[in-house]
Amino acid sequence: MGLMSKLGFSHLFNRIFRKKVSRIGIYGPPNAGKTTLANRIVRDFTGDAMGPVSPVPHETRRVRRREGVQIESNGSKVKLDVVDTPGLATKIDFHDFMAFGMTEDEAKRRAKEATEGVIEAVKWLDDLDGVILVMDATEDPYTQVNVTVIGNMEARKLPLLIVANKIDLPTASPARIHSAFPQHPMVPISALAGQNMDMLYDKIADRFG
Numbered sequence: 001m002g003l004m005s006k007l008g009f010s011h012l013f014n015r016i017f018r019k020k021v022s023r024i025g026i027y028g029p030p031n032a033g034k035t036t037l038a039n040r041i042v043r044d045f046t047g048d049a050m051g052p053v054s055p056v057p058h059e060t061r062r063v064r065r066r067e068g069v070q071i072e073s074n075g076s077k078v079k080l081d082v083v084d085t086p087g088l089a090t091k092i093d094f095h096d097f098m099a100f101g102m103t104e105d106e107a108k109r110r111a112k113e114a115t116e117g118v119i120e121a122v123k124w125l126d127d128l129d130g131v132i133l134v135m136d137a138t139e140d141p142y143t144q145v146n147v148t149v150i151g152n153m154e155a156r157k158l159p160l161l162i163v164a165n166k167i168d169l170p171t172a173s174p175a176r177i178h179s180a181f182p183q184h185p186m187v188p189i190s191a192l193a194g195q196n197m198d199m200l201y202d203k204i205a206d207r208f209g
Ligand SMILES: Nc1nc2c(ncn2[C@@H]2O[C@H](COP(=O)(O)OP(=O)(O)OP(=O)(O)O)[C@@H](O)[C@H]2O)c(=O)[nH]1
Pocket: 028, 029, 030, 031, 032, 033, 034, 035, 036, 037, 052, 053, 054, 055, 056, 057, 058, 059, 060, 061, 085, 086, 087, 088, 165, 166, 167, 168, 169, 189, 190, 191, 192, 193
């Protein structure tokens, strides 16, 4: 990590000199669909994929980065480094993984890696130009993780875009997310089904371009 970012100046520097690439972190609780979204963004604009997806929480346990993804929307272009991060959680219990059929050893290893992943994800906040916070729209948005990420972004003055994911599911309520955090822009999508992706790319170009 460079001296500039250690001192917290890199974002300011990028704003003033309009650095061409924006490094955007995809954050959120486990299972919200961060990697599904990262895969779709990277696939739409490069044809590649980013990482494995799973219904078992804490599938992503290391930060993954894809550099130089050029997003085009409505004539505006923005170049992103897309950073997919491990799910943030306040409690990681290996018993939860055993319910998915893992042995105790496997579950304990996953819990340890998931904890290290949370720390790595938080460290990455120092080095970003913006954050996409992914929430599962079928769940209560007013959680410690979401409130903490949003408070952190506000303190750092980093641009934030909230994604209300899984709107293909009948119990999804993007309106509930909007009323919990009305001060931030929100885009309702299904990363799995590819619903509203154009709307998301417009907002990304608008917010991070
Ligand atoms: N119905 C529905 N399911 C989704 C959607 N997006 C992701 N999922 C499912 O949600 C589960 C978790 O998806 P991931 O992309 O692995 O979630 P993640 O946020 O990266 O999870 P971690 O890496 O564990 O933090 C998988 O079973 C996905 O298929 C969506 O838009 N709709």
